[in-house]
Amino acid sequence: MAERRLYITEVREKLSEARNITILTHLNPDADTIGTGLGIYNLLVQNKTKRVEIVNASKMLPQHLDFLPGFEKIKHKMDFEESLIISCDCGSIDRLGFTLENRSIINIDHHQSNELYGEINVVIPEYASASQVAFMLLKEIYEINAGSASCFYAALLSDTRYFTTSSVNQKVFDAARDLVELGADPAKIAYNFTQRRSLSSLRILHRALGSLELKCNARVATLFVTEEDIAATGAKMPDMEGIVDYARSLKTVEVALFVMELKGEIRISLRSKGADVSRVAAVFGGGGHKVAAGWIMDKRDLHETIDIIVKNIQNLGLIDGKI
Numbered sequence: 001m002a003e004r005r006l007y008i009t010e011v012r013e014k015l016s017e018a019r020n021i022t023i024l025t026h027l028n029p030d031a032d033t034i035g036t037g038l039g040i041y042n043l044l045v046q047n048k049t050k051r052v053e054i055v056n057a058s059k060m061l062p063q064h065l066d067f068l069p070g071f072e073k074i075k076h077k078m079d080f081e082e083s084l085i086i087s088c089d090c091g092s093i094d095r096l097g098f099t100l101e102n103r104s105i106i107n108i109d110h111h112q113s114n115e116l117y118g119e120i121n122v123v124i125p126e127y128a129s130a131s132q133v134a135f136m137l138l139k140e141i142y143e144i145n146a147g148s149a150s151c152f153y154a155a156l157l158s159d160t161r162y163f164t165t166s167s168v169n170q171k172v173f174d175a176a177r178d179l180v181e182l183g184a185d186p187a188k189i190a191y192n193f194t195q196r197r198s199l200s201s202l203r204i205l206h207r208a209l210g211s212l213e214l215k216c217n218a219r220v221a222t223l224f225v226t227e228e229d230i231a232a233t234g235a236k237m238p239d240m241e242g243i244v245d246y247a248r249s250l251k252t253v254e255v256a257l258f259v260m261e262l263k264g265e266i267r268i269s270l271r272s273k274g275a276d277v278s279r280v281a282a283v284f285g286g287g288g289h290k291v292a293a294g295w296i297m298d299k300r301d302l303h304e305t306i307d308i309i310v311k312n313i314q315n316l317g318l319i320d321g322k323i
């Protein structure tokens with residue numbers, strides 16, 4: 001295991017040398033990758049001697065994040081051919097969606113499964129969000145402005161599911177308080193996350209809940225949506241974020257599984273109340289955290305897929321403990 005630290009001196013030096021900087025956020029972006037990326041972007045653009053771009057390879061961005069300062073600056077392709085890369089919240093280099101051979105990368109993340117693909121790897125799994133890593137690091141190098149604080153706070157709020165996950169501790173609240181002090185507006189950010197849902201997100205949630213099944217003595221809950229469900233409700237990927245949490249919320253459930261049938265592929269989300277579901281993801285070439293992991297598979301029968309995954313959950317002994 002590599003040493004877990006912030007590499008403040010090394011990062012400061014890299015940033016001061018760089019003329020062009022590309023901030024990369026991961027495919028199928030969530031609020032942590034976008035909030036971390038924009039938080040960094042809002043700091044770096046203040047320095048007029050540098051050119052900075054923020055890029056996401058996906059065609060679709062989570063539109064509910066459009067209140068974050070700089071959101072409209074996110075591009076879908078990289079324009080700089082030579083630049084320092086900063087990757088945000090991304091465990092493996094493939095998830096950035098670009099060919100990055102021979103590029104200098106600062107990897108800012110909190111995934112236990114991070115493949116440490118950067119020249120500098122600021123990866124701290126104990127932190128609740130990549131934005132917490134970025135904030136702890138960059139407050140030592142820059143004066144954090146209000147825009148940046150808002151982005152980091154939004155990412156922290158989202159990755160902790162509004163401060164409810166097991167990763168929440170005093171350090172998280174310390175960071176949150178500091179970010180509010182620096183200008184993040186907690187009420188405004190919470191409103192944007194909880195009171196601006198799309199109709200499609202509720203319609204697809206309804207369909208997903210209709211598929212709920214309990215397995216393994218009600219310790220495993222499964223949900224799925226078909227391509228037809230997605231087409232009928234008009235749901236986009238961001239509309240399906242958080243659906244898996246409903247399955248986990250059941251009293252007896254230890255591990256929750258949500259399977260999305262997309263065009264040509266199947267996307268899987270696993271959540272647990274403590275069991276290490278990243279081990280299940282690893283079996284299928286995926287990654288993630290102890291209590292939240294996922295991966296993508298080639299398209300095949302949905303029910304077969306669910307059965308295979310549940311079998312792996314059992315075989316790995318993830319639900320042997322007491323309820």
Ligand SMILES: [Mn+2]
Nearest residue numbers: 032089130159
């Ligand atoms: Mn994250």
